[in-house]
Amino acid sequence: MGVVTTFRLRRQTSRSSRFAEVTVEVSPSSTPEVEVTTTAGANAEHRREADLGARWALRHNSPAVKVKVTVTSVVTTEIDTGTGDVYEATTHAVWQALGVEHSASYVGFSDPLMVTSWLNDIAGRQLDAVTEARYWYEGRREPDAASLLHAWLHFERAEPIGLHGRGDEFLLDREDPYLSYEMGDDGETRVGPAFPPDVLSGFVGAMLTDGAVITGSDGELTCTGLVLRFDVGDLVIGTLGDEWVLAAGPVPAAVAPCWTVHPFIRDAAR
Structure with missing residues (x-):
């Protein structure tokens, strides 16, 4: 059994709102690996963001670790969840499980x-x-x-x-x-x-x-x-x-x- 943690991205300003809640399990592995198993409440785009966000977290973790990240839950809302929210929440969930804070100064996407x-x-x-x-x-x-x-x-x-x-x-x-x-x-x-x-x-x-x-x-x-x-x-x-x-x-x-x-x-x- 690995480390299970949930990160909730929730931000609201006068201009916009952001929301995504992602749960991951991080366990030892011989090579870095990512798997998205969640199906409920996550469409194909959200699943892709979760996969890419976990991979960003592993690439930008220092020192490098060999672990398997399993994304077990993704919670979104139709109104408040936009492009990049699941991606960023997944990244922070992985860092949280690894005990890392702000491994990179920003969470950027280029997919x-x-x-x-x-x-x-x-x-x-x-x-x-x-x-x-x-x-x-x-x-x-x-x-x-x-x-x-x-x-x-x-x-x-x-x-x-x-x-x-x-x-x-x-x-x-x-x-x-x-x-x-x-x-x-x-x-x-x-x-x-x-x-x-x-x-x-x-x-x-x-x-x-x-x-x-x-x-x-x-x-x-x-x-x-x-x-x-x-x-x-x-x-x-x-x-x-x-x-x-x-x-x-x-x-x-x-x-x-x-x-x-x-x-x-x-x-x-x-």
Whole structure:
């Protein structure tokens, strides 16, 4: 018999609500393993999120452990459970069973199906604001993509969605922006609203009408970026070789051979 634990994700703000309750059993194993056995109350999408969330928890646990994670229960609500909630609750349930707190600073997802689901949830909403984290040194910063560390998109009636780049992997997470901080002689990270002429600032106030997932050289395993179609034009944001790619308009020619742009969600729904 392994360790059985339940984690409940419950958060409510003036903009949105989140809920998911996940129970896992973690037991010794010769190799890391994940199994989702729950059927009651969990649809295929929730089961997929539970599987991916458990795998994220094991990958981002230090020191690495060889255990089997069995997801035995997933509880959701039709109104309050959104994309990423079961994923995040499962991750924290596994860490809780392992006695780990905040093994990673954020719980991000890059699975193309999950990202597509988020696009479907958010399409038709206005982008109210963009928050950026940028690297500054001696009172100066590099232009746009070169100084960008992280960004958060604030859509109406929704929690902020954080954008993280790691190598060629583009990750989304549902967390608030962090605070600015200094790094002594190594400079500082400033967190605040996006301002012109930076690319992201040009889409504040615009309506998201469509979107498409971008994958990279590993096929369709992970998302490497997005094309967000607003009523004022397209925004391309992604990561390649641990560098941000930002563009207003089509995918830049320099990165096009490395990326595959999947069908826009409105086209796929027809």
